[in-house]
Structures are given as structure tokens and as C-alpha cells.
Amino acid sequence: VMALRARVLYDFTSENPGEISVKENEIVTLYSEQDIEGWLEGTNGHGERGLFPASYVEIQKSDISTSFNNNSSSVDAYQASRYANIPAGGFQPSYKTQNQVENYNKAPALNFTTFPATTSQHPPQSYPVSQGSDDDWDDDWDDNSTVADEPGVVSGGFHDFEGNGPSTYRVSTSSMSRGGNAQHAKSSATVSRNLNRFSTFVKSGGEAFVLGEASGFVKDGDKICVVMGQHGPEWQENPYPFTCTIDDPTKQTKFKGMKSYISYKLTPTHTQSAVNRRYKHFDWLYARLVEKFPVISVPHIPEKQATGRFEEDFISKRRKGLIWWMNHMTSHPVLARCDVFQHFLTCSSTDEKAWKQGKRKAEKDEMVGANFFLTISTPGAPLDLQEVESKTDGFKAFTKKMDDSVIQVNATLSEFARKQIAGFKKEYQKVGQSFKYLSQAFELDQQTYSVGLNQAIAYTGETYEAIGDYFVEQPKQDVDPVLDLLALYQGHLANYPDIIHVQKGALTKVKESQKHVEEGKMERQQADGIMERCNIISFATLAEIQHFHQTRVRDFKAQMQHYLQQQITFFQKVTGKLEEALRKYDDA
């Protein structure tokens, strides 16, 4: 296989995530000679992988053989297939040229839906994730103070309440440190370049798969089935369902106490054997999953945190976040069964060799990205792609509105909790104190017929102070679990634009190919292959959407019930306390 190289013509200094700096005359290795919106991807002399302007380099051919992209497709094969359906002069590079626009303008009757990058409201989910070496692995990533500096780590969308302590809740949506929002702000500034360069459709392998460029050996165990259920395509249920508990967060030290970390005890029900895992293990696993599954919404892990990592509140909060995450992992038919997750759940934490073996195997997994689609087995009857598009559009609108309302519920309940902890408590305590003060005044009269009343009023005062404390404790019981749920779903909602983008990209390729066939620029057979592969992506996407809805209904039903039950318990507790106070007057 021929490797691609290029000589750098001018110095270029990276300005954005994903870019690398290159120096004049440096030789860079390319992953493809095909640019993406004027950018090329490659590795520079320092071993950094990323993008640089295509016009800054001069492509050379060399005979140095190297393997990229899961060692699967040769560059030649890649190029061949890539160009196969593109008109002379190249389609991709001229995507935005006047020529291309004319093409679109000439065929308005085709009911084309274009997906310019700027319409995507969300950042790409599936950045290429650095496959940390074992040396990296030993570094305590978790200790880094700046999450943004983490190389190649996808930051979770988990709502971060930490650092405010238990008694403060952030209020407005604008001030909320929502992973998604933060990414938003960052990406919107560079959206016109970034999203093109990191087009999820391309990066996820979706495009490569649709164009028939994916190839790999699918073992029986890797096979993932989409079946037709009552409500449309769905992932085949896991025949061996299991759950996994996360307990005993324990502080551990290494390097003679120089480094500390928290270890969690994971006990999956299908092995009944506990393993200890650290946050960085979750983080590593998360990166593998994001890389592997282009149209599956991998639940975000709780956000990294620089300070206060050993505080009880934080540990308890992170554990709850990890439990939610685990719940979503084990209940997902595809995620629950995948090798890397099983390795994570079952490999003995003391057998370092076995761990590293499994780890390396996962990092070298060929069936990631484009090849993941190879593992999908669909029902015989193909989907109506028009219907797929309509469903996808509907789901897009759904996620948009759900995201808005989740933000609102989040803000409102946070404020509600804050009010209970501060304002409500204060009001009840003030009432309690004034009753106590009244009873103290009344105690100046100690006639026999007064004493009972004095005591009863004093008790009423204490009761109101106690109710004030109930209000402080309550949000932990009801609001916090809802906020945890919302945070998890904010993560999912941040994933879906990319998933939808892949689906839409595939549909667009089908439309393009049909147009090319009509124009005689493509063989019917080739277009049929594209449609078949789009069908596979569509089955997977719709199955994932179905899974999302089912999980959503399950989770929100359970959580609303829990919330209301806790609220009922709270008001019953208040009522009981007041009844106790009232009884004190019986003998007064």
C-alpha cells in the first residue's frame, strides 16, 4: 500500500482544536490526499495528528507503507471508490464551488434536502480520540486541572453542580455550565470551518460505509441485529440482560501517596464478581465506545472536575452519575454486549496483564466507525427512505424541543431547590423563632393554667424550625435525582445531532447517486449498493431512536414517580410533625 506524504510550503500555526502546526519544508504524512473543505488531515514531525490547510502543502507519493483507518482500506482502494461517484474534477473538494451550486440549482425538482454544516446546532460527537499509550494510561488524567487541555478527550455533557456545595443551585440557563452549551459557544465561533472539517458523516465512517469503502471480518459474536418491532426497527434485545452496581467509592493512593484517586466497586449481576475501576477507566471506555458506534448515543460520563474531587458530596454525586451511566449502558442491547464494555466489567482489577491485553485489543478493534455498520444485520424488507427521512426530521424536532424543555425544567427545579434550601427554610425558621419568642414571653406567667400552653407554643416553634430543616434536606431526595436524570439526557440530546447528521448524510448520498444515475454518471448497480448501505444505517438509526424513546419513557416515568413519591413523603412528614405539635395543645 502506498503511503501519502506532503511537503509543507508555508508555516502554519494551529489555532483551533483538531488543527496541527506545520513548518515550511517539513514532511507530513497524509491520511488521504483528498481535502475536506480545503483542509488535509495528517501527522506532523512531532507525531501530532490533525488538520492543516491543503494549500499550504504539496502532495508527494512515496512507497513507505503504513496503515491508517483500522488498517482496513488501502489508500488506493479508498481513492478509487471515493472518486467513483464523483464527477471529473472531484466532487468533494468543490462541494461549495459555484459549479456545484449550479448543479443543485439545475435540479430543484429532486426534493433535495441539503445539510450545510451550519445548520447543525451541535458540535461533532465523534472527534478522533487519541488512543492513549500505556504510559499515558498511567498518568492520572483525572488530576489535570483543565479539562479542555485533555488531548482528544470528549468532554461529557453532564450538568455540573459541583463546587457550589450542597446548598447552592445555579439558577439561570445562561449561567449553567452545561457541557453541551459550553461546546456550543465554542463551536459556534468556528462552526463554518470546524463542522466542515470534522463532518460527522465523514469522521464517523458513515460516508465511507455508504460509499462501500468499509471492509472487515465480522465474527459471529460481533453481529448486531436490528429487528422489526411493534413500533418499527429496534435493536434485538439482549438475551442475557444484566445490571451492575457501583458501590464503595474508596480513596486510593499510589507513588507513596503522591497521587490519590477514587476507586469504585463494580459488581455486574451476570458475573457476581466485583471489579475496581477508576474514573479514568470510565473515561477510556467512553472514548472507545464513541469511536466504535457512529449511530449509537453513548451516555456521557459525569464531567471531569479539577478541584474538590475527594469531597464527600462530589464523590457521592459522581457515583450517582456513574450509576445512571451504568444503567444506560447495561440497558442498551448493543452497548451492553460489546467486548470493550465486557472487558471493563469483568477483567480482574488485580490481573494487570489481562487488563492491558484487553485494553490493547479494544484499542486495535477493527470494527469501529465505518466497519461497525458491517456488523449490522437488518430485516429483509428495506425501509422506505422517504419515511426514514420524515421520521428523522420528526425526531430532530423532538430532540430540539426536549432539549429546550430539559433546560427549563433543570433551571426551574434548581431554583426550586435553592429556594427551599434558602428562602423556604428561612421563612419557616422565622415563624418558629417568633413562636418560641412568644412562648418565652408567656413563660413570664407561670400560673398552672398557662404552663401547658407555654410549652405547646414552644414546641410549635421547634416544629417550624424543624420543618425549615426538612426543606433544606428535601431537594437531595427529590430534585437532585431529577437533575441527574436531566443531565444524562442532556448528554444524549447532545449526541443526536451527530447521529442524525450521519443518517442525513447517507440519505443525501442516495439522492446524489440517484441523480448521477439519471444523468448517466453512475451505474445503477453502484447506486443500489449505496441505497442498500443507507438502508443499514437507517435501520440502525431508527433502532437507536426507538431505544431512546423507550428508555426515555421508562426513565422519566420512574423518575417522576420517584419525585412525586418523595414530595408526598415530605409533605406527610411535615403534616406528621404539625400533628405532633397540635397534640401538645390537648392538655394545655
Add this chain to the structure above:
Amino acid sequence: VMALRARVLYDFTSENPGEISVKENEIVTLYSEQDIEGWLEGTNGHGERGLFPASYVEIQKSDISTSFNNNSSSVDAYQASRYANIPAGGFQPSYKTQNQVENYNKAPALNFTTFPATTSQHPPQSYPVSQGSDDDWDDDWDDNSTVADEPGVVSGGFHDFEGNGPSTYRVSTSSMSRGGNAQHAKSSATVSRNLNRFSTFVKSGGEAFVLGEASGFVKDGDKICVVMGQHGPEWQENPYPFTCTIDDPTKQTKFKGMKSYISYKLTPTHTQSAVNRRYKHFDWLYARLVEKFPVISVPHIPEKQATGRFEEDFISKRRKGLIWWMNHMTSHPVLARCDVFQHFLTCSSTDEKAWKQGKRKAEKDEMVGANFFLTISTPGAPLDLQEVESKTDGFKAFTKKMDDSVIQVNATLSEFARKQIAGFKKEYQKVGQSFKYLSQAFELDQQTYSVGLNQAIAYTGETYEAIGDYFVEQPKQDVDPVLDLLALYQGHLANYPDIIHVQKGALTKVKESQKHVEEGKMERQQADGIMERCNIISFATLAEIQHFHQTRVRDFKAQMQHYLQQQITFFQKVTGKLEEALRKYDDA
């Protein structure tokens, strides 16, 4: 009988309530040639009655006979008895002269407690009240916009929430329009003069009675008994207890609709016959009672109000205030039985002649003020006056502390109500709205397994909005009745400094007379008479204090129970509503 006159030497312009203006060479009629702290009381050429500086006039004798002070005591008899126990040269006028101070200094062992006027924190309760003519009576006092302009009307101490509407509660104690506070501020500016001139001890008739100057014919029906109860002296119970309902506040008009007023239907249980009374009737009755009973705490009637008198909220509030007032009237053994109150309760509202007769009779009642004490019958064994003083001091401390705490409870509960109406409601409604918004987002997914959840969440949203409304309605049920009770007790607490002042004045007179006897300046027999009469006042005062405590314990017990019961009902209602919402998830 000789009347007293004086010629005015210099112009004097009245500056304060109770003062009258006099002109040079004008002849004024005096009530006594004895000044009070340098002030004389009399009637000027315009028929105005009040005070003016003694040094501004020259006293003359005349033979014009006239009668004051209930037409009971002749001026001669008055003077004779008044001077009887005062050393030559007059005791009263030199009360504060150097000479007098020396006297005190020479007898420090006597354990004298002096009551300089400035120690009284409260204004005098028993201003001489003008006995409105029938013409006055027909004027609609209630229509006057400025309460302070009312001639001779004692303004009630009722806490005024009116004008704020149902949704606003005043907050801080300083901004509260408390009758007592308002009077405070007014009187404190002139306290050093005013209180001396209007010494409650003198004005109430307490001094006259102690000095043996009261005289009148006590009918059997007028007899008021103090008996020794389990806890000390108490008013003999009313052998014919009754209560009285106040219903159907109805707007009436007269003068062809030019004047409007609200009429209340009063139905006493002992007659079962309804009479209609207006606020001004209550006001007139109140003035009679205050004049008649020097050591009885007459409950204040709800405050006058200039505007919004026909608004539903105000009428409902005033009715509640009148009900509280009536409750205190009918449960007071002395007040409940007195003629003027009975006339008020039983005289047919259509028999105008009978009404005017009773009204005139009440206004000419001789047994008011000093003479009231003549009607009191006490147990044989006299009280230990040292113990009386100690009890009175204790009660004074009690009322001070109770007043403070009532102000605090008032402010706190008002704020609590305000918070529930505004803040609490807002929080619950915001939570409700965000749940509704979430359900609207979820409704975009209308799969069969989603519909139930969508509806349940929508219902939960409505539930929280309803709970918000519960919070708005609640204070009317629990906080408001407590505030009404507190207002009534603030009225009582504003009365007690005067009652205590009369008691203390009597005790001081006893001490003084004993000193005079020791110094050979007074006959033992005369001093014994003073002590006997002080004993009567003491019995009455202690009986009133006892009644206050018993009523207080009864009222606060009942009201605290009512408050807690209402709070319990409220929280149960909230719980029930939440349980209803929770059940919606059963089929979701």
C-alpha cells in the same frame, strides 16, 4: 355651690391635643383651682374644654353655680375632700418643687416607688370623651377621612391591613400601621407635658376615688363583685353568660343615597333577637365603656378607615374584627353585663325613641370613672399591698415582653403570608409550567407507550400550578385569624399601662398617706380610708389581670390549634393533590 372662674392674663394658643386657646382678659370657667403640673383645666368663652397654663390666668371667686363631673360632687365638697389629705400650702401643686423632692430625700427607707409620668410608655387611654349630641350622632362619623380630627374619639389599636388588598402584607414592624405605635410616636414628642396633664390616675377618677372624693348611689344591679378564685382575685362570673353573632354586613343608604354605610346584624344568644348596628354605634359604645371603666381593658374596635369602606375584603375584615371584639365583650363578666352594652345589644334598631333614651341615659351615667369603683364589692380580707405591687410589676414586665413578641409574630406571620402568596406560589407555578412544557415536548412523540406518560406529566404540571394557588389561598385560613387575634391583643396591651398606672397611683397615695401619718400630718383614720379604697382598686386590677391571662390562654390556645389544624389541612390537601398526580403514572 360656688363655681371657679379665672381671668386670662396673657394670650395662649393651644399647641397640643387637650389644650385650649385663651385670650387676654377672657373669663374662663375652671374645674378646679388646683393645677396639674402647672396646667389648669377649664372652659373658654367658645365653650371649648381643655388645659391652659396656670400662670397665664388669675383665679377669681364667683357665685355662679354650675355642675361638672357627672353633676355629682359639688365643687366645695370636691375641694374639701381634695385638700383634706394635703398639707397646708397644697400638696399637688408642689409635687415637683424642691421642697417636695427634699421630703422624698428625707425618707429613703420608705421603699417608695415613684411613677414619674415619663416612665409610662403608652398614651393615656381614657381621654375625656365628648358626649356626642343627637345632632352629632346623626353625622356619619364613619365618613370622615381623618381619624385624628375626630373630636374626643379614642382611636383603636387595631392593626390595619386594609388598603393593601388581599395579596400584600406589610412586613417590617417599623412600617406597620399599628394604632399603638402611631400613638407612641405622637405622644413621645410631648410626653413630658402631656402625660402629666392627662395623668391617667387623675383622669380616670382613680385619684378622686382613692382620696374619698367619689360619691354616688349604687343600685343593686350595678354591683360588681370581685371574688377570691383559685388563682387570686377574679371578677365574679356572669351568671347569665351569652354570646352574640355578627352577620350579614349590608350596605344601607340614607339622604336619598347621598350617604352610605354598612349595617351589621347582631344576634345575642340571650335574646335571640337580631338588631342592626353600624360601625359608629360600636364606636359610640366603645367611648362609653372606656369612660366608665378605669381599670378594665376595653377591647379596641377595628380601626376607622377612610377609603374602600364598601369593598368586600374590607367589610369581611372589619366583620371579623368586630366578631373578635364581641367575643371579648361577651366573655368579660363586667363588660358583658353593663347597661350600655345591653342597650346596644338589645334595643330594637327600629325603635328610635327607645334607642335615644338609652343613649342619653348612658351618656349621663353617674357611675363612671371614680364612681365606678363605688360599685365594686370585694372579699372581706384585704390584699397585701406589697404583693399587689409585686404582681403589678410582674404584669407590667409581662405585657412589655408580650407586646414585643406579638409585634414580632405579627411581622413574621405577615411576611410568611406574603411569601406564600408571592414567592412560594411563583416557585410552584414555575415548576408546574416547566413540567407542562416538558409534557408538550414529549407530546411530539405520540407512540402508544408514550401517551400515558405525556398526560401524567401534563397533569403533574397542573398539580404544581394548583399547589401554587393553594399557597395563595392558605393565609386567609390560618395566618389571618392569628393576625386578627394579635391585633386585638395589641389593643389590650396598649390599655394596660394606664390600668397599671391607676393601680400604681393608688399604691403611691397609700405610701404617701402613711408617711404623712408618721409625720403627724394626717389622721390615721384618713390614711386607713385611702388604704381601703386602694384595696378596692387593687382587687379590681388583679381581677382584670386574671381575666386577661385566662382569656389570653383561652384565645391563644384556640388560635394556635386552629392555625396548626389549618396548616395540617393545607399540607394534607397538597399531599392529596400530589397523590392524585402520582396515580396518573400507574397506567402510563
